[in-house]
Amino acid sequence: MAAISNMVAGALYDRTRSRFGKRAPWIGVGAIAFMLSMIWASFSTGIANFLIAWMVGQAALNFIVAPMVAWIDFAPEDGKGAASSAYGGLGMALGNNNNGFNVVGALFLSQYRLGFVIFGIIAFAGTLIAVLIVHEPSNLEEKLEQPAKKEKVSWSALSTVFPKWSIGRDYYLALIAKMFQGVGNFAITGYILYIMTDFLHRGSQTQSSIQLINMVMLVFGILMGLLAGPASDKFKVLKYPVVYSTIFLAIAALALFFFRNTTGILIYAFFAGLGMGLWNALDNLLNLRVIPDQDRVAFFLGVYNLGNTVTQAIAPIIAAAVISIFGYSAIFFVSFGFALVGGICMLQIKSVAR
16 A cells, blocks of 8 residues: 555646646645544454555555645755755654654553544644745646647557656665665564564563663654755765765664663664664655756655665564574674665766765
């Protein structure tokens, strides 16, 4: 649902003309639909009903998330890094499932139906406030590109949707990098509970160890959200910090293997927090820089966001296969390798010098 709705939403945005801009109307619709789906979920009494509500909510959420990245372009040229940091850095640090808002969410474990309603309303209110603050300008005067005559499905027709490598090279490299970085990260975070219990044998310290990791990553996420973007604007660097973030994630993965104690957990939390904080703060802006067709920004952002949704789905599958065949030790080297490949792909981008 996330993958399909991302691309559908992007295509709709790019063909929308309204006095409220091309994105704000759909973001508003998505916010309302998400709130209603969460209320629906709260009243569900069976798995089928709940699953439908959750699928609708997932689709609605993706009508909100991807186009908000495009709002970064509304910031002045010397402030785009700060805008990217605010969205991806602070926003992800405070709202991400692994760090900030799960602390608040845990308060509703005994009243989860009420939690669905409250968080649905919070999502709606927060999105509405964002739309009002950004105040996207009217795009009624923009010319709408007429669709080409219908053609049979072919490679040439497909190339009008996804440009060939020579045109979209840097965008594809960024997408591949996000996929590899995502698998490298989620392969560990998705199994962190079992790593603590079955590999590190933390026993009664498991919960406190996971809380320690989340807290350190939250602190670094907030710090990078405050500092990485403005520093990028000031020193005119964008690509290199994103590359460094993948190196930090690779180091974090090996720390848990070589230091199977509290020291290793602290090193992991430090470098993973620094790496994910840097990545979240700046990779959205880097992606905006390499989009091959500026008339279809939302579509390409939607595809790029698959790096979040798809990797969260496939990383645990890869991790499970690796663990079952080679044991827990291998997962850290797989994470290390995937993170480094992601960094190498980012380093190959030519249109962003540094």
